[in-house]
Amino acid sequence: MNNKAWLAAFEVIATLQRAGFEAYIVGGAVRDQLLGKDVHDVDVATSALPTEVQSLFTTTVDVGILHGTVIVVHPLAPIEVTTFRVEGTYEDHRRPSTVHFVRNLRDDLARRDFTVNAMALTKDHTIIDYFGGQADLAAKIVRAVGDAKERFSEDALRMLRAVRFVAQLNFTVDRQTKDAIQSCSADLAYVAKERIKQEIDKIWQGEAITEAIRLMEETDLVKVLPGVWRAQTWRGFKPKTVEEGWAYFLHYNRTQPHIASHYRLTNQEKRSVKQIHLAFDALVERGFTRLDYYRYDGNVLCSAVRIARHLQRTKLSEEDVLQNKARLPIQSRQALAVDGHDLQKWCNKKPGKWLQQALQEIERAVLYEEIDNTQQQIRSWYCNGVDQR
Numbered sequence: 001m002n003n004k005a006w007l008a009a010f011e012v013i014a015t016l017q018r019a020g021f022e023a024y025i026v027g028g029a030v031r032d033q034l035l036g037k038d039v040h041d042v043d044v045a046t047s048a049l050p051t052e053v054q055s056l057f058t059t060t061v062d063v064g065i066l067h068g069t070v071i072v073v074h075p076l077a078p079i080e081v082t083t084f085r086v087e088g089t090y091e092d093h094r095r096p097s098t099v100h101f102v103r104n105l106r107d108d109l110a111r112r113d114f115t116v117n118a119m120a121l122t123k124d125h126t127i128i129d130y131f132g133g134q135a136d137l138a139a140k141i142v143r144a145v146g147d148a149k150e151r152f153s154e155d156a157l158r159m160l161r162a163v164r165f166v167a168q169l170n171f172t173v174d175r176q177t178k179d180a181i182q183s184c185s186a187d188l189a190y191v192a193k194e195r196i197k198q199e200i201d202k203i204w205q206g207e208a209i210t211e212a213i214r215l216m217e218e219t220d221l222v223k224v225l226p227g228v229w230r231a232q233t234w235r236g237f238k239p240k241t242v243e244e245g246w247a248y249f250l251h252y253n254r255t256q257p258h259i260a261s262h263y264r265l266t267n268q269e270k271r272s273v274k275q276i277h278l279a280f281d282a283l284v285e286r287g288f289t290r291l292d293y294y295r296y297d298g299n300v301l302c303s304a305v306r307i308a309r310h311l312q313r314t315k316l317s318e319e320d321v322l323q324n325k326a327r328l329p330i331q332s333r334q335a336l337a338v339d340g341h342d343l344q345k346w347c348n349k350k351p352g353k354w355l356q357q358a359l360q361e362i363e364r365a366v367l368y369e370e371i372d373n374t375q376q377q378i379r380s381w382y383c384n385g386v387d388q389r
Contacts, residue, residue, distance in 0.1 A: 204245025
């Protein structure tokens with residue numbers, strides 16, 4: 001507990017307590033600390049009102065003051081401080097229409113999603129656990145706080161968050177919570193696609209993706225989420241990157257090109273997925289050529305190989321791929337010993353379409369070791385062949 005975020009949080013708590021307020025570390029930081037995981041974001045809950053928090057610290061940022069949240073800009077780390085609160089009705093299955101500030105920690109923790117997230121930690125490291133979170137952590141169980149249907153009706157994204165915890169922590173969901181997810185599964189349609197994607201991104205980074213998707217199948221969440229979701233296809237596959245996870249998922253959805261846009265993949269993610277698919281196709285159809293090793297980034301090649309190996313479509317290893325790529329005489333056009341200015345000078349010609357074509361020809365000749373990557377050899381090879389072109 002000696003990282004900067006913890007130290008900052010405890011100093012913020014000390015300041016609040018000296019002013020006569022209650023304050024505790026809450027949420028995921030407490031859970032992850034008990035699990036022995038690294039904690040980077042530490043949140044504080046307090047009985048102080050937002051204006052009272054602001055009055056106690058030199059620099060604060062109003063990020064959600066109507067909902068009770070203020071960021072205290074501490075020199076060691078920014079700390080999100082939220083007033084104890086209970087929430088009014090949820091009109092859109094995502095956010096409360098109103099919040100009411102309270103002075104009672106238990107009421108604040110009772111509104112949270114799962115028991116493992118509904119614990120608090122005091123400044124002297126005492127755990128406050130009203131809902132059995134420690135026992136559920138020990139048993140590796142995801143259990144809703146209070147009435148599970150009520151929790152999911154309030155915020156439908158919590159259902160997918162339960163799936164994410166299964167993937168990340170390899171936990172199981174208790175029967176009442178699982179039944180409630182199935183009953184409320186259709187409400188996931190009310191959640192913004194961007195928020196859904198954020199949860200799926202985290203699922204791809206989990207250790208138990210198969211179990212997570214099986215939960216989605218068993219609770220009918222797959223009926224709400226577009227695309228082919230089959231737990232059996234993920235057995236034994238663990239993507240190394242989020243893009244690789246999407247590439248593998250979308251491999252089974254190639255006949256539905258709109259799926260990537262539905263899940264709000266960024267343009268960069270779409271490009272990465274397309275590159276992985278193109279590299280995969282090249283690998284399984286004919287094997288990688290020098291041009292493939294040159295054209296695709298090493299990460300793209302390795303993602304394509306991992307997917308192909310999982311589908312038993314290649315015996316090539318990641319090590320083979322990286323070694324083969326490293327053996328290329330050049331890794332990019334920028335590595336050529338000549339550039340467009342050299343060609344213009346040699347040929348006494350102005351820039352035009354010919355220049356791009358010439359560089360491509362030289363690039364290929366060097367890549368396939370028809371010539372060495374030196375100005376002398378390139379000039380001799382190119383200029384002697386100009387008339388034949």
